[in-house]
Amino acid sequence: xxxxxxxxxxxxxxxxxxxxxxxxxxxxxxxxxxxxxxxxxxxxxxxxxxxxxxxxxxxxxxxxxxxxxxxxxxxxxxxxxxxxxxxxxxxxxxxxxxxxxxxxxxxxxxxxxxxxxxxxxxxxxxxxxxxxxxxxxxxxxxxxxxxxxxxxxxxxxxxxxxxxxxxxxxxxxxxxxxxxxxxxxxxxxxxxxxxxxxxxxxxxxxxxxxxxxxxxxxxxxxxxxxxxxxxxxxxxxxxxxxxxxxxxxxxxxxxxxxxxxxxxxxxxxxxxxxxxxxxxxxxxxxxxxxxxxxxxxxxxxxxxxxxxxxxxxxxxxxxxxxxxxxxxxxxxxxxxxxxxxxxxxxxxxxxxxxxxxxxxxxxxxxxxxxxxxxxxxxxxxxxxxxxxxxxx
Amino acid sequence: xxxxxxxxxxxxxxxxxxxxxxxxxxxxxxxxxxxxxxxxxxxxxxxxxxxxxxxxxxxxxxxxxxxxxxxxxxxxxxxxxxxxxxxxxxxxxxxxxxxxxxxxxxxxxxxxxxxxxxxxxxxxxxxxxxxxxxxxxxxxxxxxxxxxxxxxxxxxxxxxxxxxxxxxxxxxxxxxxxxxxxxxxxxxxxxxxxxxxxxxxxxxxxx
Numbered sequence: 001x002x003x004x005x006x007x008x009x010x011x012x013x014x015x016x017x018x019x020x021x022x023x024x025x026x027x028x029x030x031x032x033x034x035x036x037x038x039x040x041x042x043x044x045x046x047x048x049x050x051x052x053x054x055x056x057x058x059x060x061x062x063x064x065x066x067x068x069x070x071x072x073x074x075x076x077x078x079x080x081x082x083x084x085x086x087x088x089x090x091x092x093x094x095x096x097x098x099x100x101x102x103x104x105x106x107x108x109x110x111x112x113x114x115x116x117x118x119x120x121x122x123x124x125x126x127x128x129x130x131x132x133x134x135x136x137x138x139x140x141x142x143x144x145x146x147x148x149x150x151x152x153x154x155x156x157x158x159x160x161x162x163x164x165x166x167x168x169x170x171x172x173x174x175x176x177x178x179x180x181x182x183x184x185x186x187x188x189x190x191x192x193x194x195x196x197x198x199x200x201x202x203x204x205x206x207x208x209x210x211x212x213x214x215x216x217x218x219x220x221x222x223x224x225x226x227x228x229x230x231x232x233x234x235x236x237x238x239x240x241x242x243x244x245x246x247x248x249x250x251x252x253x254x255x256x257x258x259x260x261x262x263x264x265x266x267x268x269x270x271x272x273x274x275x276x277x278x279x280x281x282x283x284x285x286x287x288x289x290x291x292x293x294x295x296x297x298x299x300x301x302x303x304x305x306x307x308x309x310x311x312x313x314x315x316x317x318x319x320x321x322x323x324x325x326x327x328x329x330x331x332x333x334x335x336x337x338x339x340x341x342x343x344x345x346x347x348x349x350x351x352x353x354x355x356x357x358x359x360x361x362x363x364x365x366x367x368x369x370x371x372x373x374x375x376x377x378x379x380x381x382x383x384x385x386x387x388x389x390x391x392x
Numbered sequence: 393x394x395x396x397x398x399x400x401x402x403x404x405x406x407x408x409x410x411x412x413x414x415x416x417x418x419x420x421x422x423x424x425x426x427x428x429x430x431x432x433x434x435x436x437x438x439x440x441x442x443x444x445x446x447x448x449x450x451x452x453x454x455x456x457x458x459x460x461x462x463x464x465x466x467x468x469x470x471x472x473x474x475x476x477x478x479x480x481x482x483x484x485x486x487x488x489x490x491x492x493x494x495x496x497x498x499x500x501x502x503x504x505x506x507x508x509x510x511x512x513x514x515x516x517x518x519x520x521x522x523x524x525x526x527x528x529x530x531x532x533x534x535x536x537x538x539x540x541x542x543x544x545x546x547x548x549x550x551x552x553x554x555x556x557x558x559x560x561x562x563x564x565x566x567x568x569x570x571x572x573x574x575x576x577x578x579x580x581x582x583x584x585x586x587x588x589x590x591x592x593x594x595x596x597x598x599x
Contacts, residue, residue: 026492052492230508231491232533285490285513322490324515357445359529360514376523383522384452384473 012062012078015054018239019074022046023053024289027321033066033075036117038147064118065150068157071270071314072291073243081120081246087111088126091188098127101138104145106183109138117150117157122246124161128174129253135175140182160269167336168251169258238293241312248311251339259340263333271334272315274308276347279327281370282306282363286319286328295319295347304363305349310338416481416501417539418593419553420569421474422560422578428453428472432552432561436476439540439551446526448537449476449552473596474561476552477524477537479503481591488519493534501566501593502539510534521590539563566593573597 021028022045033054034043042059043066046052056066056075066075091110092098101109102116110127113119116139127135137158142151158177165174251257266272274295282304287295294312298305320328352361357373369377428451436442436449452475457468479496483503486494493509494516496502505516505525512532516525525536540550544563548554553563562569578597 025490027490231493231506232509232511235491235511283513283515285511285515288511288513289490324488324490324513324518360527373527376517376520376525378523379521380450380452380475380523384475385454 011056011058011060013056013060013064013067014076014078015056016074016076016239017053018234018237019072019241019291020053020070021072021291021316021318023051024235024291025318025322026052028052028316028318029321030071030316032069032071036065036069036150036153038063038065038149061147063115063147063150064113065115065147065153067243068117068120069153070243071316073241073314074291076242077118081123081243084118084123085126085246088123089130092127092130092132094131095133097134097136098132099136099138100124101180101185102140102145103185104140104182105138105185106140106181107138108186108188110188112185112187115147115150116154117147119154119157120243120246121157121161121164122243122250124157124175125164125247125250125254128165128170129250129255131255134173137175137177138180138185139177140180144182156268163262163264163269163336164251164339167260167262168254168340169260170254170256235288238290241292241314244292244312244314248339248342257340259337261335261337263335266315266330266332266334269334270314270316271310271336271339272313272317273310273331273334273338274313274319274347275329275331276306277327277329279325280306280348280350280363281325281327282350282352282361283325285322285324289318289322291316291318299352302352303349304352304361306347308345308347309342310345311342415499416479416566416593417544417564418479418501418566418569418595419476419539419550420562420564420573420595420597422562422597423471423473424598425558425560426451426472426474427558428470429557431555431557432474435551435555436537439543440535440538442526442535443528443530446528446535448524448526448535449474451475471598474552475522475524476594477503477539478522478590478592478594479537479539481593482589484519484521484590485516485525488515490515500544502541502544503536504538504541505534505536507531507533507535522592566595569595 017023021030031045034045037043039059039061042056042061044055044057046054062077064077067077088111099107099109099111100116100119101107101112103112103114116137124135137154142148158175161175162172166172284297287297287306292312292314294309296307298307315330315334317330320330350363352363354361355370355373357369360370362370430451433447433449433451437447440448442448452473454471454473455468456471457466458464459466459468479502483494483496486496486503490513491509491511493506495504495506497504510533512527512534514527514534516534517527525534528535543550549563553561562572573595
């Protein structure tokens with residue numbers, strides 16, 4: 001039924017650009033979506049000058065690989081994760097093996113998907129949350145598939161889910177992949193409680209269309225009425241990373257949770273742990289540009305404190321790349337237990353002083369002028385002097 | 393002097409060079425004849441309506457020579473160096489900006505700050521070797537000399553050039569300006585700061 005509704009729409013995914021790392025900083029060279037997209041030309045990345053954000057156009061095939069790949073949860077399919085999770089929850093049976101299958105696999109599975117790369121970590125762990133004994137991902141050899149570029153994505157998601165299971169004390173073997181023959185996948189259907197009548201089906205479609213119809217005019221009115229909001233105002237807001245919220249929700253509800261610390265390489269997973277050193281000048285660029293709002297600052301009685309929520313950090317490196325003073329650094333390895341603990345860490349805490357030049361407040365003891373004012377004046381002077389006396 | 397920031401990688405500055413078009417509009421300042429009246433500073437303030445403390449164009453006074461040495465003839469002098477934005481070929485500010493608010497226009501090489509994008513982090517002030525970007529504390533954004541882009545787009549000259557009473561400022565395309573300089577047998581002085589060759593376009597001539 002979903003496909004019936006979705007036929008009329010051009011692009012099956014929506015991109016919330018305020019969550020896109022590339023949108024927030026032109027320094028970001030994130031290409032997570034473009035790397036896994038199997039449709040040529042469907043994802044267009046900005047060139048780093050004007051609009052650096054990723055864009056998804058009508059060439060999209062709706063496989064959902066980018067949804068799973070985007071660390072910030074900026075991309076959403078029309079059938080969003082919440083609805084897929086509900087379907088999984090309905091089908092999962094306690095103590096049984098839950099099978100996900102790709103549409104090319106010759107297997108009877110609990111859930112058949114166009115491509116396994118549609119699964120996010122939260123969706124892979126959903127059956128375990130519903131007490132399933134094991135989760136199996138059934139797929140034939142991906143090299144013969146038109147969407148073969150996405151294979152790396154579901155394998156990466158699988159590895160991360162396994163690591164999460166391990167850290168949760170459930171063991172790596174709870175989620176595994178199974179290679180099967182190429183054929184037609186069959187979905188195990190739930191026994192219908194009431195016979196499906198045509199009246200109900202069309203009633204449901206009409207309802208869905210009606211609710212969808214409510215949304216669209218609102219969007220158009222918002223776009224056409226006032227002039228577009230300035231970038232500098234947009235980046236002050238931080239949207240919720242719904243993908244991470246879903247994952248944290250699943251992790252909290254895992255049965256038999258016994259969290260152990262497990263360090264994994266940060267480059268392979270969408271997580272990060274930050275360190276800030278003394279070069280920090282409290283410019284707040286990291287906080288402003290962080291797509292997910294993992295960084296926040298507090299100012300109390302002339303004291304500046306930068307706080308970090310590791311559970312919200314997606315390791316997108318925007319803060320590290322944007323920081324001119326190179327005060328921020330991501331650690332090489334990340335402890336997965338952070339996702340279960342939700343601790344807020346104070347990265348730096350120091351006294352603020354007011355600059356007599358520009359009136360801005362900066363970190364530093366007993367400085368009359370902020371380094372930016374000081375440096376500008378000194379530079380003008382010395383440049384003028386150097387080329388007058390030494391330049392001839 | 394605070395040394396030129398080593399933080400912007402050379403490659404980042406080089407990459408910005410690729411965006412330079414064939415034309416580069418710029419200024420030529422003849423500092424031999426500059427009388428240091430600061431009319432350009434005032435004209436600029438009036439034209440761009442900048443608040444106190446924000447000056448797109450500053451005139452630096454340099455005194456040199458010595459009169460204390462009794463064995464020599466006193467030889468003192470003062471020179472005035474107007475310092476606008478250099479509209480560099482490879483702007484360090486553009487390489488430093490975390491949000492891509494600074495662009496170098498392809499058609500005329502003018503370096504501009506997009507006020508809608510600027511988040512006021514002042515990284516450009518840190519990066520600029522010439523101290524050109526100015527922080528507007530009221531609006532919390534960076535501003536700098538635009539070569540009076542609102543005037544030059546209409547074919548007018550920048551306010552500082554039309555105002556200059558000593559007629560030492562000239563506006564034009566870089567190649568045309570150097571031609572004029574050659575005709576007048578004026579010797580160009582290049583600004584260079586240790587290690588930071590951002591290819592400044594503003595031309596100075598001295599004695």
